[in-house]
Amino acid sequence: MVRRIDWKSVLNECKDRVFEDIAPLLKTVDQQQPDMDIGAGGDPITRIDCAAENAVVQTLTEHDVPFTLISEESGFKEYGDSPQETYVTTDPIDGTTNLTRGLPFYATSIAVSEKPFLSSVHSALVADLFHQTFYTAQKKRGAQRNGRRIEPSKGCPIEEAVIGIDLNGYRVPEIAPRLTSLIQKTKHIRHFGANALEICYVADGSTDAFIDIRGKLRTTDMAAAWLIINEAGGRITTENDEPLEARLDPKQRVKFVASANEKMHRIILESLKAKKEMK
Ligand code: IPD
Numbered sequence: 001m002v003r004r005i006d007w008k009s010v011l012n013e014c015k016d017r018v019f020e021d022i023a024p025l026l027k028t029v030d031q032q033q034p035d036m037d038i039g040a041g042g043d044p045i046t047r048i049d050c051a052a053e054n055a056v057v058q059t060l061t062e063h064d065v066p067f068t069l070i071s072e073e074s075g076f077k078e079y080g081d082s083p084q085e086t087y088v089t090t091d092p093i094d095g096t097t098n099l100t101r102g103l104p105f106y107a108t109s110i111a112v113s114e115k116p117f118l119s120s121v122h123s124a125l126v127a128d129l130f131h132q133t134f135y136t137a138q139k140k141r142g143a144q145r146n147g148r149r150i151e152p153s154k155g156c157p158i159e160e161a162v163i164g165i166d167l168n169g170y171r172v173p174e175i176a177p178r179l180t181s182l183i184q185k186t187k188h189i190r191h192f193g194a195n196a197l198e199i200c201y202v203a204d205g206s207t208d209a210f211i212d213i214r215g216k217l218r219t220t221d222m223a224a225a226w227l228i229i230n231e232a233g234g235r236i237t238t239e240n241d242e243p244l245e246a247r248l249d250p251k252q253r254v255k256f257v258a259s260a261n262e263k264m265h266r267i268i269l270e271s272l273k274a275k276k277e278m279k
């Protein structure tokens, strides 16, 4: 029989342990770092990435939870005697560049699912490690920031909207022209550099949308935030307005548009479509 686990409290413990274990390492980020491996997601691993992943794994194993870990750093690893019961997908540190450069915007992201697919995620945590703000969600039970229910912004004219766009280092000549008309219309374009947290900012109304149509972001980065924005009542789909579905795998990439509300979503999707049709 599958044991019932109180995921809300287990994820909360994971977050506390990550905070505790990375604290001493944060004091050393400006020093020379030891050479380490390349992670399963293809980027170099830092000591802090490892410490954060270990903190998550140790918390789960101490609770005797059998699970398959799907991590941006270690890839797939099985724990316990029935690891196919539960999948724990994590990006131990989202926003590693911010962290190593002293920029205060990085997070730990953990998503729990019964199958290794985005649509199966039922419990999620994104913990802003600098501000100690944490976002949680459970399927059909809403989303919270520091335990209080959140919802996205109700709407504003597109000119006044705060919109995050990720254009980082991938297919820029192809993607940038598709976003020009939106960038011209909107006065407040942002990119903070940790996409899990940026999706949570849409979920809690801090921003109005976040767009990443590069096809570079891994499902390990955004699986938890996917549930958080859905449970908060926002929209997150493909650029053709299809529900997002993808394998949870550090090698699996996704493209998406996340918006606070239907009206904002429509305006953004129309603007992307118009440019595609003009090509
Ligand atoms: C990165 C951040 C960044 C995005 C990159 C991601 P990482 O995550 O989310 O904003 O532009 O594509 O890889 O590498 O720091 O976990």
Ligand code: CA
Binding pocket: 072, 091, 092, 093, 094, 095, 096
């Ligand atoms: Ca990472």
